Amino acid sequence: MARNSVSPVAKKGQRSRTLGRLIGYLFHESWRMAVMILAGIVGVALIVLAPKVLARGTDVLFSGILGSMLKNTMHLPDGTPMSTVVDMLKQNGQGNLATMLSSYNVEVGKGVDWNAFLQIILITVGIYVLGIIFRFIQNFTMARITTNVVYRMRNEIAEKIDRLPLSYFDRVPRGEVMSRTTNDVDNVQQSLQQMLSEFFFSIFQFIATVIMMLTISPMLTLIAMIVIPVLLLVISGILKLTQPQFVKQWDSTGKVNSHVEEMFSGHMVVRAYGQESRAEEDFDEYNKDLYKSSFFASFMSSLMNPLTSFAGNVSFIIVAVYGGLRVINGQLTLGDLQAFTQYSRQTTQPLGQLASMGSMLQSAIASSQRIFEFLDAEEEQQEDPLTPTLASRVAKSGGVQGHVEFDHVAFSYNDKNPLIQDLSIDAKPGETIAIVGPTGAGKTTLVNLLMRFYEINSGSIRLDGVKTNELTRQDLRSHFGMVLQDTWLFEGTIRDNLFYGVHDKSLRTEDRLLEAARATHVDEFVRRLPNGYDTIMSDDSSELSQGEKQLLTICRAYLSDPDILILDEATSSVDTRTEMKVQTAMNTLRTGRTAFVIAHRLSTIRDADKILVVNKGNIVEQGNHDELLAQNGVYANMYNSQFAGKSEDN
Structure with missing residues (x-):
């Protein structure tokens, strides 16, 4: 067996666990489930009872017609006893007719008792009306259950996203995450809505119908059930064939969504490099996989209703022929045969519904499994919400100062490729620390470790003497303001975007906004x-340039008034003239704050208090601008390569 293959037993066990977990969500609404099941039982009992009551009406009607016929054909006086009529028919060689008539309560010359017949019809209609009312109660309760289940599931997904480490989103494509949290959840909701009430209704209907058939004729019931085992065997085979296809269908859906999201996000690059045809080819490949799995699953599922209809027709023919013979022989009344044929139809109908629901259940299990895989993903280490805050720990020493220390820190994204092995940094309060180095040297990794987006392997990082892993992530990050190279603006007004980092509503004043702007x-x-500031925008707002969007993110950090500032290529998207303006603003913002600046443009960090030259996760040089130039090392080579032939004033 291949290393990554999964045995059928394991797959079956996984499906069973997924189904059990999904059922657990349903029974979280226990009292509603009880109401739905009780309403279903009563509704089914009424609907199944109706044909039996209607059979009495058929017998009343048939008996009245026979009474009139006997008077006219045999010229008998009104009120002739039925025993006399039977004896006369037997003497005339009409024994079968005599046997059949002995099963009915016929009064010669009386005719149809229309009052009794109308009463039975009204009772039957009343039973059906009550059955509909209880079905309405069942469906209403079912809708509330499924809505609550999906509501709870979406809440758990939203909370899970907040608990997942950044490494998860680095590893899993965004389109795949979106597919699991939207398409799969929607599929679970639709599947539950379609099958939940019908599932219980079909089971109750089948059981109640078989019981009613047994009360009419056990032998006829046994004959009518001949086709059921064969039908169940065929349905079971179809369900086994469709389950893997439903899994493939939703996996393929995730791949299609991931590809579309990726191509849409980078459509300008795709067009710039003329890769439209390749993108279309990749999409066609993913789409064909989705088509094949969806077609096979849908086609096999569509066979359920024709098969159950065929089985129902075969059962009906057997019941009609054999039951008709029993009516002729006087072993069954015409009304009972009518009721029995209705019941025989009602036995295959719920089986067909259950078979269709089996396909929906397979699809729901496939989606649920993908959702539960997301919910079971490894989370960040949970924290005690009662952990003392940084502000409370340093209150006696004058509050948060912004003293950051890296003490022999080691970190790697995976065990095979160590990145940072023994890193020590001491950033005094109010200092500006610039981090430079080649691409992939580990500059952004230092910021990720400082913000606890990733956990270090060894060593410690301290903020004002307190280890960052002894603080909650929320408390730690509340002291940081960050401006990244990639701008992120949500759909809303410019004012809302700028105040995004200001949690105290009393500080969201127009004066502070204008000052920062x-x-x-x-x-x-x-x-x-x-x-103006009430302009609605999103990340794709065409009325703003990329540089203007970058300025908005800088202003957002300004308004958050952080203790420590992180600028990761914050000016990379602005022109030189605007960069000078932003630098002036950043100098004002950095005053009295510890700042970490990651930059490739070395002209932007010449006034930094300390410059760290990083390569392969280690600091190879450190000092201020003049000191590093005097060393004539790595930094000097980087600086001279950027400004060869230019004066520093340029």
């Missing part, structure tokens, strides 16, 4: 917009 040169271009 003017300091970061945001006010200049926002004033030109039709609605």
Whole structure:
């Protein structure tokens, strides 16, 4: 067996665990489930009882017609005893007719008792109306159950996203995550809505119908059930064939969504490099896989209803022929035969519904399994919400100062490729620490470790003498302001985007907004917009340039008033003239704060208090700009390569 293959037993066990877990979500609504099941039982009992009551009406009607016929054909006086009629028929060689008539309560000359017949019809209608009412109660309760189940599932997914480490999203494509949290959840909801009430209704209906058939004729019931085992065997085979296809269907759906999301996000690059045809080919390949699995699963599932209809027709023919013979022989009344044929139809109908629900259940299990895999993904280490905050720990020493220390830190994304082995940094309060180095040297990794987006393997990182892993992540990150190279702006007004990092609503004043906007040169271009700070925008807003969006993120960090500032290529998307303005604003923002600046443009970090030259996760040089130039080492080579033939003033 291949290393990655999974045995059928393991797959079956996994499906069973997934089904059990999904059922656990349903029974979280225990009292509603009880109401739904009880309403279903009563509704089924009424609906199954109706044909038996209606059979009495058929017998009343048939008996009345026979009474009139006997009077007219045999010229008998009204009220002739039935025993006399039977004896006369037997003497005339009509023994079969005599036997059949002995099963009915016929009064010669009386005719149809229309009052009794109308009463039976009204009772039957009343039973069906009550059955519909209980079915309504069942369906209403079912809708509430499924909605609550999916509501709870979505809440767990949203909470799970907050607990997942950054490494999960680095490893799993965004489109795959979106597919599991949207398409798969929607499929579970639709599947539960379609099958939940019908599942219980079909089971109750089958059991109640078989009981009613046994009360009419056990032998006829046994004959009618001949086709059931064969039908169940065929259905079981179809379900085994469709289960893997449903799993493939939703896996393929995730791949299609991931590809579409990736191509849409990078459509400009795709077009710039002329890769439209390749993107289409990849999409066609994923789409064909989805088509094949979806077609096979849908086709095999569609066979359920024709097969159950065929089985129902075969059963009906057997019941009609054999039952008709029993009516002729006087062993069954015409009304009972009518009721029995209705019941025989009602035995295959729920089986067909259960078979169709089996296909829906397979699809729901496949989606549920993908959802539960997401919910079971390894989380960040849980923290005690009562952990003392940094502010409370350093209150006696004058509050948060912003003293950051890396003490012999080691870290690697995987065991095979160590990145940081023995790193020590001491950033004094108010210092600006610039981090430079070649691509892949580990500059951004230092920031990720400082913010606890990743956990270090050994050593310690301290903030004002307190180890960062002894603080909650939320408390730690509340002291940081971050501006990244990639801008992120949510759909909303510019004002809401700028105040995103300000949690205290009393600080969301117009004066603070304008002060920060003017300091970061945001006010200049926002004033030109039709609605100013109330302009609705998103990350794809075409009315703003990439540089203007970057300025908004800088202003957002300014407004958050952090103790420690992190600038990761914060000016990479702005022109040189705007960069000078932003640098002035950043200098104002950095005053009195510890700042970490990651930059490739060395001109932006010449005034840093300390410059760390990082390569392969280790600090190879450190000092201020002049000191590093004097060393004529790595930093000097990097600086000279950027400014060869230019004066520093340029």
